[in-house]
Amino acid sequence: MIVSASRRTDIAAFYSKWFLNRVRAGWCLVPNPFNANQVSRVSLCAPDVDALVFWSRNPRPLMKNLSELDDLGLRYYFLFTLVGYPRALEPGAPPLGPRIETFLELSARLGPHRTIWRYDPIVLSQVSGIAFHEDNFQMLARELRGATARCIISFVRPYRKARARMEAAVAGCTDPADCNSPRVRGLLRTISRIGMENQIEVFSCAMKEDFSPYGIYPSSCIDAQLISKLFGIKIVASKDSCQRTECGCAPSRDIGIYDTCLFGCSYCYATSSFERARANHARHDPDFASLLPPLK
Numbered sequence: 001m002i003v004s005a006s007r008r009t010d011i012a013a014f015y016s017k018w019f020l021n022r023v024r025a026g027w028c029l030v031p032n033p034f035n036a037n038q039v040s041r042v043s044l045c046a047p048d049v050d051a052l053v054f055w056s057r058n059p060r061p062l063m064k065n066l067s068e069l070d071d072l073g074l075r076y077y078f079l080f081t082l083v084g085y086p087r088a089l090e091p092g093a094p095p096l097g098p099r100i101e102t103f104l105e106l107s108a109r110l111g112p113h114r115t116i117w118r119y120d121p122i123v124l125s126q127v128s129g130i131a132f133h134e135d136n137f138q139m140l141a142r143e144l145r146g147a148t149a150r151c152i153i154s155f156v157r158p159y160r161k162a163r164a165r166m167e168a169a170v171a172g173c174t175d176p177a178d179c180n181s182p183r184v185r186g187l188l189r190t191i192s193r194i195g196m197e198n199q200i201e202v203f204s205c206a207m208k209e210d211f212s213p214y215g216i217y218p219s220s221c222i223d224a225q226l227i228s229k230l231f232g233i234k235i236v237a238s239k240d241s242c243q244r245t246e247c248g249c250a251p252s253r254d255i256g257i258y259d260t261c262l263f264g265c266s267y268c269y270a271t272s273s274f275e276r277a278r279a280n281h282a283r284h285d286p287d288f289a290s291l292l293p294p295l296k
Helices: 016-025 066-071 096-110 130-144 160-169 182-197 224-231 274-283
Strands: 002-005 027-032 035-043 051-056 076-081 115-122 150-155 201-204
Touching: 016 027, 016 066, 051 224, 076 096, 076 224, 096 115, 096 130, 115 130, 130 182, 150 182, 182 201
Parallel strands: 002 051, 051 076, 076 115, 115 150, 150 201
Antiparallel strands: 027 035
């Protein structure tokens, strides 16, 4: 079993104490996101977990406890989202400089193959156009050279609940990128070239379009082949049927809960209401078996 921590929220940034408590206990409870009365028990014991996959914009709160995960025999890697958009798109994200430092420190601890860079999603807007991404990606790739071996990209496809937020934040950012336009093709060539120059292999995530002409091939964030290679175990996994058609991720058990992340990114698919997210965070109990206690 692969455990995802988490597509639904940033556990490493906001709920690391809860996570560590549950790892010590060896299990956690996870309510069904579509039926809160249906609750599953997920083992977090090392013999039951092929790998933990962390998704985070700021894993620093968890980093001081990684040795405890190692002592428990848990295998894990990080998907570290690092873009650095203007505040209109990422109002709650920590400053970019400290996050780059966190990335470098994490990589020094885990190595470049277990510290994966997600330049995702690519939002094209009045404040984040083609030139922004060309310059920004080049700056970040140079900073992360040697600290990561792969980068995963995708273009934003706004979910309904995020569309209004994005339109209110920045004009034009809800329009899906035309991946066949000369400007976007040029951006993809530039990203691929910059990756190669900095020894970072660039992959695409859950995209309908074929980016292989630019040297960017489909990959997956929860990658059974990568886990097998990293940790010397054999995992044979089919595609996760619970994800989008284009998603190539292996099946996993996600232990997060929607509407609990505090970063407030306008394009976020996992948060339908920032007010609800703040309220949920306020009632979070790190000693409870689930990320949120049931509503009374």
